[in-house]
Amino acid sequence: xxxxxxxxxxxxxxxxxxxxxxxxxxxxxxxxxxxxxxxxxxxxxxxxxxxxxxxxxxxxxxxxxxxxxxxxxxxxxxxxxxxxxxxxxxxxxxxxxxxxxxxxxxxxxxxxxxxxxxxxxxxxxxxxxxxxxxxxxxxxxxxxxxxxxxxxxxxxxxxxxxxxxxxxxxxxxxxxxxxxxxxxxxxxxxxxxxxxxxxxxxxxxxxxxxxxxxxxxxxxxxxxxxxxxxxxxxxxxxxxxxxxxxxxxxxxxxxxxxxxxxxxxxxxxxxxxxxxxxxxxxxxxxxxxxxxxxxxxxxxxxxxxxxxxxxxxxxxxxxxxxxxxxxxxxxxxxxxxxxxxxxxxxxxxxxxxxxxxxxxxxxxxxxxxxxxxxxxxxxxxxxxxxxxxxxxxxxxxxxxxxxxxxxxxxxxxxxxxxxxxxxxxxxxxxxxxxxxxxxxxxxxxxxxxxxxxxxxxxxxxxxxxxxxxxxxxxxxxxxxxxxxxxxxxxxxxxxxxxxxxxxxxxxxxxxxxx
Amino acid sequence: xxxxxxxxxxxxxxxxxxxxxxxxxxxxxxxxxxxxxxxxxxxxxxxxxxxxxxxxxxxxxxxxxxxxxxxxxxxxxxxxxxxxxxxxxxxxxxxxxxxxxxxxxxxxxxxxxxxxxxxxxxxxxxxxxxxxxxxxxxxxxxxxxxxxxxxxxxxxxxxxxxxxxxxxxxxxxxxxxxxxxxxxxxxxxxxxxxxxxxxxxxxxxxxxxxxxxxxxxxxxxxxxxxxxxxxxxxxxxxxxxxxxxxxxxxxxxxxxxxxxxxxxxxxxxxxxxxxxxxxxxxxxxxxxxxxxxxxxxxxxxxxxxxxxxxxxxxxxxxxxx
Numbered sequence: 001x002x003x004x005x006x007x008x009x010x011x012x013x014x015x016x017x018x019x020x021x022x023x024x025x026x027x028x029x030x031x032x033x034x035x036x037x038x039x040x041x042x043x044x045x046x047x048x049x050x051x052x053x054x055x056x057x058x059x060x061x062x063x064x065x066x067x068x069x070x071x072x073x074x075x076x077x078x079x080x081x082x083x084x085x086x087x088x089x090x091x092x093x094x095x096x097x098x099x100x101x102x103x104x105x106x107x108x109x110x111x112x113x114x115x116x117x118x119x120x121x122x123x124x125x126x127x128x129x130x131x132x133x134x135x136x137x138x139x140x141x142x143x144x145x146x147x148x149x150x151x152x153x154x155x156x157x158x159x160x161x162x163x164x165x166x167x168x169x170x171x172x173x174x175x176x177x178x179x180x181x182x183x184x185x186x187x188x189x190x191x192x193x194x195x196x197x198x199x200x201x202x203x204x205x206x207x208x209x210x211x212x213x214x215x216x217x218x219x220x221x222x223x224x225x226x227x228x229x230x231x232x233x234x235x236x237x238x239x240x241x242x243x244x245x246x247x248x249x250x251x252x253x254x255x256x257x258x259x260x261x262x263x264x265x266x267x268x269x270x271x272x273x274x275x276x277x278x279x280x281x282x283x284x285x286x287x288x289x290x291x292x293x294x295x296x297x298x299x300x301x302x303x304x305x306x307x308x309x310x311x312x313x314x315x316x317x318x319x320x321x322x323x324x325x326x327x328x329x330x331x332x333x334x335x336x337x338x339x340x341x342x343x344x345x346x347x348x349x350x351x352x353x354x355x356x357x358x359x360x361x362x363x364x365x366x367x368x369x370x371x372x373x374x375x376x377x378x379x380x381x382x383x384x385x386x387x388x389x390x391x392x393x394x395x396x397x398x399x400x401x402x403x404x405x406x407x408x409x410x411x412x413x414x415x416x417x418x419x420x421x422x423x424x425x426x427x428x429x430x431x432x433x434x435x436x437x438x439x440x441x442x443x444x445x446x447x448x449x450x451x452x453x454x455x456x457x458x459x460x461x462x463x464x465x466x467x468x469x470x471x472x473x474x475x476x477x478x479x480x481x482x483x484x485x486x487x488x489x490x491x492x493x494x495x496x497x498x499x500x501x502x503x504x505x506x507x508x509x510x511x512x513x514x
Numbered sequence: 515x516x517x518x519x520x521x522x523x524x525x526x527x528x529x530x531x532x533x534x535x536x537x538x539x540x541x542x543x544x545x546x547x548x549x550x551x552x553x554x555x556x557x558x559x560x561x562x563x564x565x566x567x568x569x570x571x572x573x574x575x576x577x578x579x580x581x582x583x584x585x586x587x588x589x590x591x592x593x594x595x596x597x598x599x600x601x602x603x604x605x606x607x608x609x610x611x612x613x614x615x616x617x618x619x620x621x622x623x624x625x626x627x628x629x630x631x632x633x634x635x636x637x638x639x640x641x642x643x644x645x646x647x648x649x650x651x652x653x654x655x656x657x658x659x660x661x662x663x664x665x666x667x668x669x670x671x672x673x674x675x676x677x678x679x680x681x682x683x684x685x686x687x688x689x690x691x692x693x694x695x696x697x698x699x700x701x702x703x704x705x706x707x708x709x710x711x712x713x714x715x716x717x718x719x720x721x722x723x724x725x726x727x728x729x730x731x732x733x734x735x736x737x738x739x740x741x742x743x744x745x746x747x748x749x750x751x752x753x754x755x756x757x758x759x760x761x762x763x764x765x766x767x768x769x770x771x772x773x774x775x776x777x778x779x780x781x782x783x784x785x786x787x788x789x790x791x792x793x794x795x796x797x798x799x800x801x802x803x804x805x806x807x808x809x810x811x812x813x814x815x816x817x818x819x820x821x822x823x824x825x826x827x828x829x830x831x832x833x834x835x
Contacts, residue, residue, distance in 0.1 A: 054722065075724035090722050092715035094782035095708075103712055104725040106705060113704045156723075 003030040004066065005164055005195040006051065006082075011060035013046055020046045024060075024221045026214055028164065028195040033186060035198045035210035035227070038239055039431040043219040044199050045087065048166050051197075052084040053077035075104075083157035084166040087199075087429075089149050091141045098124035098137035101156045127159050131185065147178050147291045154185065165189065166197040169429070171205060175290040175457055176492060183209050201431055203232045204460065215239055256281045259317070260451045261333075261420050263302065266311030271297045273476045275311065279420065279451050284442060286466030287455040289495045294475040295455045296338065299422045302453075303335040304328040315420075329358060331420075334413030336406075338425035338455070344409040347398035351390050352379035354397050354408050359416040382411035386441060403434025410441065421445065422453045427461060439465060459488045473497050534827060535775060535791045539798065546802035553805050560682060562794070562801045567676075567690040568593075568749050570793035572768035573775075574697040575626075575741030577789045578734045580772050581701075582713040583781025584640035586735065587765050588629060588647035589742045594761030595651040596622040596746025601664030601756035604672060611672055618750070619743035625651055626739015630732030652762065659758040666754050676751035686748050693744060698786040700737070710734055714781025770817070771796055774824040795820065 006028040013021040021043050028034050036044045049055040051062065053071040062069055064080055071077050077084070091100050098121045099106075107123065109116040124137035133151055141149060150170065157165055167186075171179045186196055186209060198210055206213055206227055213230070215222040215238040222238050258281040266275035272294050279285050287295045300306045302313060304322040313320050315331050322328045328335070337343035345354055356363055356375045363371045363378075379393040386407045390400055397408055406426060413421055426442070427435045442465060446452055456462050462469055469486045471479045471494035479494035547554040572589045579586040600618030603609045609617070625647060632643045666672040676686035701707035709730040712720040721727045745764075750756045775792030777784030796817060803813045 073724070074722050078724050086722070090716065090719035092712045092719055092782070094711055094715040099708065099712075103708075103720060103723040106708060108705075113706065115703055115705060115708060117703075 004028075005030050005064065007063040008047070008051065009061050009063075011047065011050060011062075012058045013050060013055060014058055020219050021050070021057075022219045024216065024219070026051075026197075026221070027224075028197055030163070030195055031190055031193045032211040033190055033196045033198055033209055035200065035206045035213045036216065037200065037203065037206070037213060037235060038216035038222075039433060042216040042239070044216055045168055046219075047216070048084060048168060048197065048199065051077070052082055052166060054084075078160055078162075081160065081163040082166070083160045083162040083164070085150075085153045085157050085168060085170055087168040089146070089153060091149055091152060093142035094140065096138050096140055097135060097144075097152050097155075100141055100152060101127065101159055123159075124155075127155055131155055131158065145292055147174050150174060151178075154182070158185075158189075162194065164195050164197070166199075168199045169201065170198075171200065171202060176459065177290065177496070179205070201429075202458075203235055206235070207232070256283075260315065261302070262314040262317075263298075264312045264314065266298070266301055266308055266313075268297060268301055268306065268308045271475050272301060272308070275301075275477060277470055277477065277480070279453060281451055282446050282449050283467050284446050284452045284454055284465055286462040286469040287453060287472065288457075288459065288462045288469055288491045289472035291457065293472040293495065295472050296424055297475070298472070299335055299424055299453065299455060302328070303333055303422065305335070329416055329418065332418045333420045333422070334358070334416060334418035335422045336409050336413065336424060336426065338428055340405060340409050344412075345397050345405060348396060350394045350396055351383065351388070351400070351408055352376055352393040355379040355382055355393075355411045355415050358412050362415070378415055379411070382414060386411055387437065401434065402430045403438060406430060406434075406438060407441070410445075419449070420451050420453075422455070424455045425457065426454060427456075427458070459491060462486075462491065463488070471495050471497075534831065535788060535795065535824065538824070539791055539795050542795065542798050542802060546798070546805065549802075550805045553802055556682065558801065558805070560684065560687075562797050563687040563690075564684050564752070565801065566793050566797040567684075567686040568745050568752070569764065569767045569771060569796065570690045570790060571693050571741055571745040571748060572764055573771040573789045573793050574693055574786065575738030576765075576768045577697070577772050577775075577777055577784055577786060578701065578710050579640070579738045580714075580769070580777050580779060581710050581781060581784040582731060582734050583717070584633065584731075584735075585769070585779075586626075586629065586644045586738050587641065587769075588625065588644040588651055589738060589745075589768055590761045590764030590766075591648050591651040591655065592622050592625040592739060592742040593746040593749065593764060594756075594758060595625065595655040595658075596743040597750035597756040597760075598655045598659045598664060598746075598758050600747055600750050601666065602658060604669055605664050605666055611669060611675075614672075615675070615747050618747045619740055622743020622746060623736050623740040626742065627732060627736040629739065630735030633735065634728035634731045648762075648765065655758040655761070659756065661758065663758065664756040666750070666756075673751050673754045676748050686752060689744070689748065693741065694786055694790050697741075701786055706730065706733055706737070711782060714783075716782075767796060770821050774821060776828055792824075795824075 004027060006026070008024070008026045011021050011024040024043065024047055026036070026047060036047070038044050046055065050057045051071065053074045053076050056072055062071060069080060071080065092103065101124055102120055107116040107119040108114055121137045128135050128137065133155065135148065135152070141152065144152065170182060174182060189196060200206065210227045212224055213227050213235060214224040215235060217239060259278045260281045261279040263275055263277055266272055275298055287298070289295050297306065301308050302322065304324045304327050307323070313322055320331050322331060322333070341347060346357065352375050355378060360370070363375050365371050376393055382388065383390060383393060388407045388411065389404050397405055400408065423442070427438055430438065442452060442454065454465060463483070463486055466483055468483060469481045469491060470477055471481070471491055473495050478497040481490060552558060572593060576586050576589055596618045599621040600614050603617040604611060604614035629643055629647050632638050633640050674685070676684060678685045680688065701710065709720065709725060712725065713727060713731060717727055749760070771792035772784070772789050773779065773792070774795055775785070775788030775790070777788060799817060799820060800813050803816060
């Protein structure tokens, strides 16, 4: 059990202008899950990229099973049996699952350059079977959901017979059940004597899965502790170097009774069936459910991004025609996508340009001339108001942290005078400190009378933030819970209430057409 | 179950685009045949096949490059340079024809290798690199030939390479089909083909999987160069001379054929059969419009229109699926 697999000592790494790692160390024993935590920019990912041969270290030593090794390419790491599952999925969407898993080591047929597709698919099928995954090796990756793609990444890593498996935020895109499956894999691997390095922002997971925790901060090694000897709060204070309020949920003020948005009988193929709900002024309405339950589809339908088969939307009692995002914005609806880098921001543009983007016509003067100083002052107003940490309104958005990028998106929708805001996974990929700031901001917005729909896969987030929780499963609303009655267990029960076992007693469940 | 999976794979593949393009080709054939009795004649069909051969061979190589998400603008003038070098080897140096042909092929392959090396090692964008190579090859062809065509009159066997025939079908056409089959095998059955798709789909992921992406990218451009070399030999043989001023503009026809054939300019998708159909669409169109006495200027306009319509149709299909 105590055999040392990996030992990293005195690791240094600099990028132009930043010292990313300063005298960092890390060790991993066989048969342990070792969590690596720290805020964004603490150097966790950099450290692991050094270990997996993606970055070359500037100084320091890496020992593998007691021998000093030189890991200068991803291939060298793989050959040693060190595999990494990256935070951003690294798959080739146009290739099949089998082709992805065996990329770089395809079985050959006789001649060294001829592919043996049959063996490739066969081996992949065996691999999936051993993992109890029901996937067709010949499906294209682009046809899979993010969660399934994640599983393919894990299958790929396991196929190397790796003794060291590095997982960078593996649960970020997974639902609770999928996380449980993943943890079971991890425990099996651990039992077989593999060492697993586990990077995560979800500190509540550490107690469940990790044996030891190493904390990093600002490119420095802080400490390594045994997980069951510390509390989550102690880990947090090591991470941030100060004590911040974290687990104390503040119950938001009660919303008013004024209905701002009402959705009636929304249908969209099999994706959405008979969706009915109301959103009140000043309310945060949580949308819970498993991945693929149809929560994002509801948001996109309301926002006019996808066409629907039938259904009506009423805004402040008036029937509203929303067939395009443009009309949605005109009605005061803003949508903050779960993938803000792709759909929410122009990363190469400045903060002020992003803030003005959804409402550029407000800044147009004579002959379509853009009033730049007005944009600047509006942007500065939101920077101050939302507490966006940026050197100036002219900073490019790509240089901001995840939490601050999210605030820029919020600023954008506030500029557009939207008062119904749909947040899709508002804190995905955002670190602990920034998360609580986003929460504060959401409460603040609700207090100001904005109405918020918050889609989230993190149950603690749903329970902490919402006035009311709507749970979806397979394109239908399976239940609605006032926050006083909502518990993780109740939500999960509703989120897995498949058609045959729908519980009709829940108050807002619409009549289900069998 | 097995069949259903296959059917699904087929539908998800680019097969439906090929069917669309192929249907377009058939429609053109029918329309031109009805419009003019001169169109559906053996001699005219052979003419179309022959006209397709050179552009088609170029397009085969370009297909690989475009699937990686790159572009090769140099294939036209590299073809010319290869033709000139073939002339130098055979006519000026008096080397045997097979040696000269090999020299021509390797000239193209070398130019492609240079493209690939500059792109992968020096990280110059493919557009710029191959635009540079377009000029370099064009200039070299003029310098080496001394601005004059090189004739193969002393080697009557050379012209047979393209213009010899089996049952009236010129060798050039047979070589084109052979080259297409080889290209299809490389793309679908070999490791080079697999990495061609992988590079175009997600280059960083491919690199992080331990694949030497620089090496394989260079190989793809070298392969495109080899196909340009083959086109150079074919055009020299067909014209019985190496014309140093020819070649500019061929790269655009080749790219057009690839795109009409359904290969995505953003990489990761494409087929050889599609490219072959695309090349035929262009030459059938040109030929048919000429038979209908449409002025040449207008033929060019129509070709451009077809290009846009073809890509639009493809995008409609993608949006639906």
